[in-house]
Amino acid sequence: MKEHKHKDVFKQGAITPVFIGDCIAKHQSKTTVGAHNIFLGQVRADKIDGKTVSTIEYTAYDDMANKKFNAIREAAFTKFNLTCMHIYHSLGKVRIGEICLFVFVSSPRRKEVFEALEFVVEEIKATVPVFGKEIFEDTSHRWKVNS
Amino acid sequence: MKEHKHKDVFKQGAITPVFIGDCIAKHQSKTTVGAHNIFLGQVRADKIDGKTVSTIEYTAYDDMANKKFNAIREAAFTKFNLTCMHIYHSLGKVRIGEICLFVFVSSPRRKEVFEALEFVVEEIKATVPVFGKEIFEDTSHRWKVNS
Amino acid sequence: MQLKIKYFGMLAEVAQCREEDLHCNEVTVYGLLKVLYGKYPKLKEKNFQIAQNNELLSPKAKLTTGEIALLPPFAGG
């Protein structure tokens, strides 16, 4: 399973569209791939009690998070016929409109990527210890809970 | 429904990673969006009877294709809570490893984008009159059939 | 009835043209198919559908003057 080894999931700050474009470009040499599926989580300007979120600050329990990302990765390669898979998650501050999660799965066939991507995203939300501090425009904050 | 009006689905030649990155960047101003889901169809170097595909040349029955793309678009906005949606499909020659289909859906919530993206991609495959000529390295060809 | 027949994909190879004008006394899809099979016997081996006004037609559907498209299996994406 060496080729599936996970590294550098966490990135400091937002994940940029240029980084995502570069990642897509790198997959053009994989000519057995017929379908890519990409999930992007973007920070919303949610309004709560009249205040508007301006930034989310992410923290994680790194050791456990990395172990969980690896487990998700191994499970996805076992369950689905994937050629490759990448996960990137932000740490630190990400402003509204910026991207905080980038999951990228590739397979010869499209059916595999739809199922695999949803599986991976739901597992990340459920099992990876990442915490989000929603900071409002007035600098007060609230702790984010996934729904 | 004016804001959902469809235009310019077809693009001559491959869809580039830079174009996709730019399209993602343009969505950073949409701060009600929490989730994007992107499908990319990439041309595979399939081996058939000992010959390897090098290029697919796409043609379409344009009038009907545009009508079908519009119908898919309207159906997707009716069925799912989408903030926006884009479809791009190549015409002409696309080499192996290059991207020929780019579908991009965005919503406040992730559940919506997973369902919407699969719906849109399956509808495109089933209802849009696009034809693919798989050209082998020796310049012979075969007509592609979706599975 | 005056029709313009458009051939797509492998069907353009069979007809050796992308479109042609055709005068046809038949008024249904089924009738048109008989005419086309007579003109291009190899069409009988092909899997295709017929569309008019951007919609697929059933074999019993009535034709109207104008453009008709012969569409092989779709292969988008």
Next chain:
Amino acid sequence: MQLKIKYFGMLAEVAQCREEDLHCNEVTVYGLLKVLYGKYPKLKEKNFQIAQNNELLSPKAKLTTGEIALLPPFAGG
């Protein structure tokens, strides 16, 4: 038993620190919770889980010397 307690997210606000060393005579998660609730009464109002060795523990699970993490609801992505 010597433990290092790590507090994440809103729990670090309750404990007013990110980690601390704690000597604890209790050997189960349930016992540790009693100690922590005594030290930080506001923890009782919080929804959280306890992990050791990168795995979530049930209330009856045994603790071992070393690092313990208090984890509020996950909010990745």
